[in-house]
Amino acid sequence: MKKIDTWIEAFRPADGPPPRTLRAFLGWCLSGAWPVLIFAALLSAAAGAMEAGTAWILGMVIDTVVASGAENFYAPGNMLMIGLAVGFFVILRPVTFALSSGANHIIVMPNVSTLVQSRLHRWSLGQSVTFFDDDFAGRIAQKQMQTARAVTDVVSETINVVAFALASLVGSFALLSAIDWRVAALFVIWLVFYFALIAWFLPRIRARSATRAGARAVVSGQVVDTITNIKTVKLFAHDAHEDEVALGAMGKYRHEALQYGWIAASFRFFLMLVAGILPVLLMGASIYFWQLGQASPGDIVAAGAVSIRIAQMTGWVSFTLMAIYSNVGEIEDGMRTLSNPIRVDDAEGAEDIRVEQGEICFEDVDFQYGNALGGVQNMTLTIGAGEKLGIVGASGAGKSTLVSLLLRLYEAESGCISIDGQPLEEVTQTSLRRAIGMVTQETAMFNRSARDNILYGRHGADDAEMVHAAEQAEASGFIANLRDNAGRRGYDAHLGERGVKLSGGQRQRIALARAILKDAPILVLDEATSALDSEVEASIQTALERAMEGKTVLAIAHRLSTLSKMDRIIVLDDGQIVEDGTHDALLAQDGLYARYWNRQSGGFIDVRSAAG
Numbered sequence: 001m002k003k004i005d006t007w008i009e010a011f012r013p014a015d016g017p018p019p020r021t022l023r024a025f026l027g028w029c030l031s032g033a034w035p036v037l038i039f040a041a042l043l044s045a046a047a048g049a050m051e052a053g054t055a056w057i058l059g060m061v062i063d064t065v066v067a068s069g070a071e072n073f074y075a076p077g078n079m080l081m082i083g084l085a086v087g088f089f090v091i092l093r094p095v096t097f098a099l100s101s102g103a104n105h106i107i108v109m110p111n112v113s114t115l116v117q118s119r120l121h122r123w124s125l126g127q128s129v130t131f132f133d134d135d136f137a138g139r140i141a142q143k144q145m146q147t148a149r150a151v152t153d154v155v156s157e158t159i160n161v162v163a164f165a166l167a168s169l170v171g172s173f174a175l176l177s178a179i180d181w182r183v184a185a186l187f188v189i190w191l192v193f194y195f196a197l198i199a200w201f202l203p204r205i206r207a208r209s210a211t212r213a214g215a216r217a218v219v220s221g222q223v224v225d226t227i228t229n230i231k232t233v234k235l236f237a238h239d240a241h242e243d244e245v246a247l248g249a250m251g252k253y254r255h256e257a258l259q260y261g262w263i264a265a266s267f268r269f270f271l272m273l274v275a276g277i278l279p280v281l282l283m284g285a286s287i288y289f290w291q292l293g294q295a296s297p298g299d300i301v302a303a304g305a306v307s308i309r310i311a312q313m314t315g316w317v318s319f320t321l322m323a324i325y326s327n328v329g330e331i332e333d334g335m336r337t338l339s340n341p342i343r344v345d346d347a348e349g350a351e352d353i354r355v356e357q358g359e360i361c362f363e364d365v366d367f368q369y370g371n372a373l374g375g376v377q378n379m380t381l382t383i384g385a386g387e388k389l390g391i392v393g394a395s396g397a398g399k400s401t402l403v404s405l406l407l408r409l410y411e412a413e414s415g416c417i418s419i420d421g422q423p424l425e426e427v428t429q430t431s432l433r434r435a436i437g438m439v440t441q442e443t444a445m446f447n448r449s450a451r452d453n454i455l456y457g458r459h460g461a462d463d464a465e466m467v468h469a470a471e472q473a474e475a476s477g478f479i480a481n482l483r484d485n486a487g488r489r490g491y492d493a494h495l496g497e498r499g500v501k502l503s504g505g506q507r508q509r510i511a512l513a514r515a516i517l518k519d520a521p522i523l524v525l526d527e528a529t530s531a532l533d534s535e536v537e538a539s540i541q542t543a544l545e546r547a548m549e550g551k552t553v554l555a556i557a558h559r560l561s562t563l564s565k566m567d568r569i570i571v572l573d574d575g576q577i578v579e580d581g582t583h584d585a586l587l588a589q590d591g592l593y594a595r596y597w598n599r600q601s602g603g604f605i606d607v608r609s610a611a612g
Helices: 022-030 034-068 076-125 129-133 137-179 181-228 230-235 239-291 297-338 399-406 429-434 450-455 463-472 476-480 504-518 534-548 583-589 592-599 607-611
Strands: 360-367 376-383 388-392 414-419 436-439 522-526 552-556 568-573 576-581
Touching (some): 022 137, 137 181, 181 239, 230 239, 376 399, 376 576, 399 522, 463 476, 504 534, 568 583
Antiparallel strands (some): 568 576
């Protein structure tokens, strides 16, 4: 039998993409959990029904006291009623409330939060890089956590309060109907006004909550963006500018929070005003009917108890409904950001790629990032199996776009890209990227240990393979001397967010070790040695040459000396191949490559001179 805390499968995958309408989105978030949620709601409703039961028993006790007299209350004939009352208050009511609370806090809340967070995270991981390029990393993370928390709160409060309150109202109506149908009618009239008030205020609270959530996410994204780039802020002495930008975002959030506060305060006032009227109506009517001999003293107590309890509960329920609608607004805000499909999806029936030779073909490929400028145009290029291809061009010429299309980070707008005759759109992206090793200029490091960062190249590799890769990349020396603020040393030392504790050259050597460990049949070097000084570059050149053996290689570099030994070099300009040949042949052409070579300073392309 499953443990009760696993009745909801917290990590169950979602069915398809998240919808973009509220009800369908909530269904997507909670699919698979509904039977358990309904069970928890029924338990909460049972607890709510206890409120009317409490008033009924109090009324019955009062009537018994009045009928029996004080001296005969504990007579044998009253023992059944006394036993019923004691059993209700000592056993039935506490057990029902405990079961309801346990279902909500043990079964529902921890698992729903994890279920929604995991589904949103998986969906976001599958988004195209364009999705992340167009937003703040902090804002995306904030939206995931905000939406998961808001869905959890809506579910929890709906079960814990709404189901409870509705059952209390139904039970109260039944009790008041038993006293006198006219008292019940007054209660129904009050309910009409009560729900009308709620219906007018809550949509406005929901809208203002969504606006407030959006403003709060902007603050979070702005602050995270500043902190992520704190060294740049310090170097350019722009503390005051960043403070001004952040305060502007905070001011907008403050304004939206105040707008929300005014509507929330007004709602609470009018709801409590309506709640205060209920005991006056019900107790006044019960006393009036008692005077006419149509109600008992117990009926007055029961009506009074239930009306006061409902009036008290109104404040609690109004606060909860306000929170629910606030959370609904936050869900809608998060839904608009996270459910927007900006993706490169695998085709139905896509298979894993098989790279036996490593031949890469671009046939009439176009991609321009949705703009008229940039990208590549009419790209036709064949890179032979095992060929070492150098790629040269000024900034914006299309070098990185070419690599991104090969990795299918973006979808070509037209044309076809294939590896060993297999079109990329017909293979799985995971298998494609496993077949390509890459070292980039902007090396990505996780705030994890040096060991974890290198093993990211191939999970499952043993320590000996990991250390060997680090040695080949000339990284083992400085790794041995690493120490973090928690006292961890060497390969166990953490590198800081984005590898901030390392120099640029150290980050590139760890990235190179990662690629060496991966040992993929295709290797992409995108300015792989740009952060290394000449001495270090020379020391790992042999390691690079070993890493390239037997592989198809695409190497992008501004430092042209690193490409002179390539089998072939292509020169890109404005997204097109304008020159193609060996280093010597391109120099002999005395074209753009020759100008790059002649005008470079210290081995780097002088982009301004070359482009002039």
